[in-house]
Amino acid sequence: MKAAARVAGFVGGLVVVLGVSWAAGAAVGPVVDDPVPAGHAMPAAGDDGHQEAASGEHLPGGLAVAQDGYRLVLADGVLPAGRQRVAFTVVGPDGRPVTSYDVAHEKRLHLVVVRRDLTGFRHVHPVLDRATGEWSTEVPLAAGAWRVLADFVPAGGEDLVLGADLLVPGRFAPAPAAPVTRTDTVDGDTVTVDGDLVAGEHSMLTMAVTRDGAPVTDLEPYLGAAGHLIALREGDLAYLHVHPGDGLEFGVEVPSSGTYHLFLDYAHDGAVRTAHLVLEAS
Structure with missing residues (x-):
């Protein structure tokens, strides 16, 4: 019962x-x-x-x-x-x-x-x-x-x-599975991701931050980099912590196909912000 x-x-x-x-x-x-x-x-x-x-x-x-x-x-x-x-x-x-x-x-x-x-x-x-x-x-x-x-x-x-x-x-109330989300709005900033994830391969993802349609060019260093990306695999929360090369370009290699939630930490206007994006890995 x-x-x-x-x-x-x-x-x-x-x-x-x-x-x-x-x-x-x-x-x-x-x-x-x-x-x-x-x-x-x-x-x-x-x-x-x-x-x-x-x-x-x-x-x-x-x-x-x-x-x-x-x-x-x-x-x-x-x-x-x-x-x-x-x-x-x-x-x-x-x-x-x-x-x-x-x-x-x-x-x-x-x-x-x-x-x-x-x-x-x-x-x-x-x-x-x-x-x-x-x-x-x-x-x-x-x-x-x-x-x-x-x-x-x-x-x-x-x-x-x-x-x-x-x-x-x-x-x-448990949240339903999230759809692919390539854009997030954080405190007036719009964060987008370009690129795709391929399981077992090195994939390049490029993040862009804009405000009112114009690129944000005054991002502040956060923990010694322009931004930090944490990827979590939906289902078991397998973890990847990725740091950028040039600007907000990230080289990511995910271990399997599936849905990955991407959390981008970046600093702007004296505050650290976190954008939440979702991609499918083929």
Whole structure:
């Protein structure tokens, strides 16, 4: 009877997030797009049931909670709706919190907090407590299932992107799948993307920012570049963080066909803005 009630609630468009958390986790999990090469093991499940990527495993960024001995541990996996403190540690191969990181794109860690239906997105830079190894920041959270993605380079190591699930209890209407969207309007700016994504191939995307029909020519540097592009694959939120070459031209190689949500961060008039675009990869 309870399961039937949950299904009826979902069909009606209102979902109690804690009632569907198991279903969401079962339906959306770590995905390996290609067969595992000879000599490589499939990612092993950790003690908490999350998928772990073995060293050398070709797993898109953000799908594993642990990789190469590093693990992302949230202080709280369930938070109430509203502006909340999100805190976490990165535990290293020695079992201790990591406190030393290399700087990448002017920051020691980039954090993306995104709702599973891609209607909520924040790219922020938390503060590290060097005494405890805990990172923390505040972000606004609406009811729903969220993914926390930490992009960092442990000192002397390789770039890693680890992800963990965060649940915000409450009723919400899950958004339908988004159509292809090549134009977005942000605070009076119009952002457009030219180019196409092709799975497994290097694709060039060119972003343009205009206002009242005229090109915006006074974009300000943000984190050492003209803009930053984060691509998330619809369905499992596989993660790509791309930085431009010349201006707002981005070379992107997506791992599979499917729908990709592109979040462009750029600075203009003293404020950082985020445009949301959607492309299909053939």
